[in-house]
Structure formats: structure tokens, C-alpha cells
Amino acid sequence: MHRSELAKYFKDNLFVANLKARSKESAIAELLDLFVTEKYIRNRDIVLEMLHQRETLGSTGIGKGVAIPHGRTTAASEVLIAFGKTENGIDFDAIDDKPVHLFFMVIAPPNDEGNVYLPILGSLVTILNEKSNRDKLLKVTTFTDFMALIKGE
């Protein structure tokens, strides 16, 4: 998926430059609450349960300070991505056991138009595999700067 296409799935009300969370559980909850507050999701408990089950399958902490909690849920109608970061880093049971600073939460419906869910995850992984992108993301403070980075501008 092209980066300009990926950018369409972010929203400024799903962007947090300084997460308050200090644990894995609270980081997942804080990001999920963005979707709930903005009424993208009606039933918080169902989606939280899905995200916990996803962590049962394996930590979505993919290493190098990055986590991409994700999942399809019947309680969502569109694909959206929330972004959050924290300077301190959070123990997320990541595959390299390193604390996580960058979080991308991807929520998708059971069927998504154009089947974009997996390409979105793939595109995020590709972007985040590059150290320069991770370094820039750590310094981002505004949604505008964040979007420029996602688009590769």
C-alpha cells in the first residue's frame, strides 16, 4: 500500500503525542478510549476483549520500540488507526523485550471495503522497520508533522 493511501486511515482525534499509560494494559485501554470517545466504537468491552485475545495469540510488540495492537471486530464499521507515543517506554512483552515507545492501534471491521486491513499492517511494518522513521516519529509533536512523515514527505 502506498504511503499516501495509508495516511487516509489516520485521524487527528486518534493521535496522542504523550500517552499517560505506564503499562501494557493501560496503553491498550488509552488508545482504545480514543476510538470510544470519538464514537467510532460503541461497545468498548467487546473491542477490549478482542485486543486482549490478540495479545494472547502473541504480543503485538514487534520490537525496536514499536507495538501495533490490532484486530478485526464486529463492533467496528471502518478501518481506523490510532497513534500514540511515550518517551518513557512501556513494558509490552515485546519480542525483543525492549520497552515500547511507539504505538499504532489498528481496528478493522469483519469485512473491510477493498480488503485494506492486511496491506495497512504490512505498510506500517515496512515504515517502522526503518530506523530513521522510528527516530523521526519519536520526535513528532503535532498531527501535521506526523502525517507528513507517514506520507513520506
Add this chain to the structure above:
Amino acid sequence: MVKKDLELLVSLQDIDLMAEEVGEMEKLGFSVSGYSELKKAREELAASISKPLLFRYERLRAKLKRAIVPVKNDICLGCFLRQPTSIGVKGREDEEIFTCENCGRMLYWLD
């Protein structure tokens, strides 16, 4: 009671959706080492759902892939047919499990 049943089914389907894409997740580099634990969680959840309802879910899933679909703005997101307003009022109250008159999937109201 019905609300609880529907929510349990939604959670069950969410796990099934996850299990369907385990291979793709692994290819993307995500850990899926807990697959057997996920299957166990699925079994436990399934055991808490009434057998007739679970049977109905499994049968729909075998036939239509997605047994339950979201409804938004009165549109079934399985087949995109508009649902009658009268069904929507009751459906939102979760008093009964409704199915789409067109595609037959169970409906879960999002708004």
C-alpha cells in the same frame, strides 16, 4: 439475556476472524506463538454460549463466512441492504437477535 448472547457471539466471531488470518500475521512478522492458547480461549467462550445459538452461528459461518455483521445507519454491512426502521429500534435495544432479510446474517447495531 439476548444482549449477552449476542455479545458473546460477537467476541467468538472476533476470535474466529483472528484465527483466519494467523498465517498472514506471521508473514508480516507478528508473533503467533500463543495460537493454542487462543484456540483454548475460543473453546471456553463457545462453551458459554447456548448450543442452539452456537449451532446457528456455526451454520451461518460455514455458509456465509461472516455470521454476524455490523449495522450502521440501518445498513447491513454484510450485503448493504437497508433494514426496516422497526427492526432497527428493537435491534438497538438488543432485545432480540435479528437477521438480515436479504443475506440471513445476524445483525449487530453499531449506532
